[in-house]
Amino acid sequence: NAGVTQTPKFRVLKTGQSMTLLCAQDMNHEYMYWYRQDPGMGLRLIHYSVGEGTTAKGEVPDGYNVSRLKKQNFLLGLESAAPSQTSVYFCASSYVNEQFFGPGTRLTVL
């Protein structure tokens, strides 16, 4: 099992550009999450999903959109990137309590 995978690993964008981060899990988990991690701030929840076809806002959803068309995939979109979105993005999935994390995507917005 690959666990949770994220694509891409690194990306540099210019302000105003758009992109989609892909998260995939092969553990048949219902719950999936997108976090961002910034220095000294821990992890902050952007959006989450409790099952295929459902999404909900987390702590810091502004500027991001998500979709969960298939149970195993959770996409995070930035429609118009801003320098404030420079961060490391982590996807996670869970069945009950324990969350399983992907390796992260390091995004820089110039």
Next chain:
Amino acid sequence: SQQGEEDPQALSIQEGENATMNCSYKTSINNLQWYRQNSGRGLVHLILIRSNEREKHSGRLRVTLDTSKKSSSLLITASRAADTASYFCATLSRLGANNLFFGTGTRLTVIP
């Protein structure tokens, strides 16, 4: 905020010594989890302690929970260089759906 807060922010010890990290939280909980993050990697679940448990062990890890003080501690015994990482506590978020609030973490450095 429901967020857990770890203390200290950074800890540096010699290999073989014990490392203790503390976590405080603000609201009542059903359980508390500890995660480890190696530099540049995703978080890895270490241990979960339920609100009706006071202590739990897993290998060289010992976790305690004091619900009256809203605090938890993580003890790593006989530390190794490979234990160098950031450690986070996490509690269930008011958002529900198994969402977790993570603290800001303790950065542990174990010197060989």
